[in-house]
Amino acid sequence: MNPILKPLRIGSLEIKNRIFLSPMVDVTDAAYRQVCREAGAALAYTEMLNIGAILHPNPKTQQLMKTYSRESPKAIQITGKSVEEFKAVLPYLKPYDLIDVNCGCPSTRIIDNESGSFLLKDPDKIAEMIRILKKAGFTVTAKIRLGFKNNNVIEVAKAVEKAGADALTVHARLAWHGNNFSADWQWIVKVRESVRIPVIGNGDVDSPQKAVEMLKIADGVMIARAAIGNPFIFRQILHYAKDREEMPFDFHENLLYFQRYLELAKKYEIIDMQRIKFIGSNFLKNIKGVSAMRQKLMACKTVEETVSLVSMILKEH
DSSP, X not given: OOGGGSOEEETTEEESSSEEEXXXXXXXXXXXXXXXXXXXXXXXXXXXXXXXXXXXXXXXXXXXXXXXXXXXXXXXXXXXXXXXXXXXXXXGGTTOSEEEEEEOXXXXXXXXXXXXXXXXXXXXXXXXXXXXXXXXXXXXXXXXXXXXXXXXXXXXXXXXXXXXXXXXXXXXXXXXOOTXXXXXXXXXXXXXHHOSSOEEEESSOOSHHHHHHHTTTSSEEEEOXXXXXXXXXXXXXXXXXXXXXXXXXXXXXXXXXXXXXXXXXXXXXXXXXXXXHHHHHHHTTTSTTHHHHHHHHHHOOSHHHHHHHHHHHHHHO
C-alpha cells in the first residue's frame, strides 16, 4: 500500500490517510474544510486564529471557530505572543480534539503582534506554549518554518518535540521567503532525522506526483495554495497513490465542489461575500472565458445569486 493511503497516528488520534489541508486565512472555514475532506483530505484545521481575538470574541471570530457536526477530528490552529495568553485560552479550546500552534505565519500584521513566525526567534517560548496545551490534555501539533531570518529549524523542532508535541509540520521556507523562493525539502529530511514524532511536509506540493514524492521524506503531506479553489486535487492524489495513474483535472467535477461549498456556507451561515468571491474566483481559473465569468461572479451580491451563476456555468460546461 502506498504510504499516503496508510493511517497516521498523531497522539491518541488516528488520521485515516496522510493528506492534510493547510490552515489558510480566508479559506478554511467549516464549509471549505468539509468539502476538502469529502474530496479526500484526512485532516483540516480552522484558519489561524489569534488568541487575542478568541479571548475578546466577535461574530467573525466565533464564526471561524465553528466546526461541523461530523467533523472528526476537530482541529483548530492558534497563535499568540505570550505564555499567559495560552493559559487564558484553554477553556475556549475544549470543543477541539487537536490544537495546532502556528509558528510560521509571515504576515506583517501577525509579526508585529509578535506571533506566528516571530515565535521562531524563541524556541523556549514555543516549547512552554506547547507544554501548557499538553498539560491541559490536548493533542498538540505545531506548524513551523525553517526560521525567522536565519535557519534554526532543527533547534525549534527538537524544542517542540521535547515539550511533548504529537506531530510537527515543516513549511520548508524561511519567514521572509515569498512563494517565489522554492521550498527547500532537504530540511524536511533533516528535521525528520532529528525527531521521533511524525513530520508533515509543506511547501510547493501542487500535484499528485509531488505529494507522493513528499511522502518519501515525510510522514504526511500538507496541501495549501494548490487546494484553493481545487478540492479535486485530493481525489487526484488518492487516485495516483493507489493506481499510479494520473486522473485528469475535471473542471465540471471540481466546480461541483464549489456548488457544494455554497450549499454548506448557507447551512453554516458563512455569509461573507468577499470570502466567497475570493474562493470562487479560484474555482473559475481553468475555465474558458475566465475573465467574463469572474466579472459576473464579482457582480453577485448574495449567495443565491452565486448559486445561480454556478448552475449556469455547469450547464454550459
